[in-house]
Amino acid sequence: MPDIFTWVPTVANLSGTATLLVRKSQFGDGYTQRAPDGINNRSSSFNLQFVRDAATISAILAFLDAHAGATAFYWAPLLREQSLFTCETYSEPTKDGNVYTISAMFDQTFDTTSAS
Numbered sequence: 532m533p534d535i536f537t538w539v540p541t542v543a544n545l546s547g548t549a550t551l552l553v554r555k556s557q558f559g560d561g562y563t564q565r566a567p568d569g570i571n572n573r574s575s576s577f578n579l580q581f582v583r584d585a586a587t588i589s590a591i592l593a594f595l596d597a598h599a600g601a602t603a604f605y606w607a608p609l610l611r612e613q614s615l616f617t618c619e620t621y622s623e624p625t626k627d628g629n630v631y632t633i634s635a636m637f638d639q640t641f642d643t644t645s646a647s
Contacts, residue, residue, distance in 0.1 A: 533603055534594070535604065535606070536604050536616070538583075540579035540581055542609075544579075545578075545580070547575055547576065547578070548575065549575050550576070551567070551572055553566065574640075575608065575611070575614075576638045577608060577616075579636075580632065580634045581632065581634075583630070584629060584631070585631055588631040592633070595618050595621055595635065598617070598618065600618060600619035602617070603615040603640050604616060604617075606637060614639055615639065615643070617637070618635050618636065618637050619636070620636045621633055621634065
C-alpha cells in the first residue's frame with residue numbers, strides 16, 4: 532500500500548491545474564467532435580508551498596527523497612478525494628529566522644505499479 536503524505540501545505544500559496552485529455556476530430560465544415568480520452572482523462576498538478584520549522588521541513592524532504600520522484604504516494608488536495616501523486620520537482624529549503632520554506636510540484640498519477 533502506498534504511503535500517505537500527511538503534511539498540510541500553506542494554503543495562501545497553493546495552486547493547482549486540472550488537465551482534461553480530449554480527442555478531437557475536425558471536419559471541413561468547421562464542426563469539431565470531442566470525446567474524453569480514456570477512463571482517467573482528468574489529471575491534476577499542484578504547486579505546493581510548505582512554511583514550517585526545521586524538523587518538519589526535514590521530514591517532508593526525507594519523505595520526498597525516499598519516493599525518489601518515481602514511487603507514488605497518497606495525498607488529498609483541497610475539496611478532492613485522496614489520490615495517487617508523484618513529486619519529481621521540489622525546491623531546496625530557504626530560511627527566514629527559525630522558519631524554512633520549500634515548494635513542491637505534485638503530479639497526479641494513475642500508475643499503480645509505481646505505488647508500493
